[in-house]
Amino acid sequence: MHRRHRAxxxxxxxxxxxxxxxxxALVGGATVRRGEYGLLYAHGYRLRFPVAGAFTVGNVVLTAYPEGHLTGALLRHESRHATQYAFCVGLPMLPLYGLAVVLSWALSGHPAAWNVFERLADLDDGGYPRHPSRWRRGTLE
Structure with missing residues (x-):
């Protein structure tokens, strides 16, 4: 494991x-195992919140999908979120992320398109669309 992942x-x-x-992960009924980049994979997450193909809390990447789903670009995207938790000093990341969702929704009508955390983790790797802001479209729908 790289030093940065260990840190x-x-x-x-x-x-x-x-x-x-x-x-x-345990409350959501997921099976937790060690994964790449010093992450823990939690497959089989059963709760309906949040609505996402995968989401990260600390170094735990949770998904409703079976093993094998967390690979490639999506895994790199979620790994970047784990790094964001380290830089946001942990739990403050949760309300900050919630605020970013609200701002993105207000700007674009999409919870991730203008979310600073999703943009820093690479929207494309996360499978998110790139919506223009409502101001660029010339309408405040």
């Missing part, structure tokens, strides 16, 4: 975001 792993454990991710 992120330690930071996200100490800032309590990874332990929270494990609790969410």
């Amino acid at each position: 992120r792993q330690v930071i996200n454990y100490v800032n309590l975001s990874t332990p929270l991710g494990v609790v969410i």
Whole structure:
């Protein structure tokens, strides 16, 4: 494992975001196992919130899909979110992300298109569309 992944792993454990991710995975009925980049994969997540193909809390990447879903671009995207938890000092990432969703929705009508966290994690890798802002379209729908 690269030093940066090990450092992120330690930071996200100490800032309590990874332990929270494990609790969410277990409450959601997911099976947790070690994965690449120092991440934990939680497959089979059964709760209906949040609505996403995958989401990350600390170093835990959760998905409703079976094993094999977390690969390639999507895995790199989710790994970047794990790094964001380390830089946002853990749990404050949750309300900050919620605020980013609200702002993105207001700007574009889509929760991820103008979400700073999704943009920094690469919208394309996450499978998100690139919506223009409502102001660029000339309408405030």
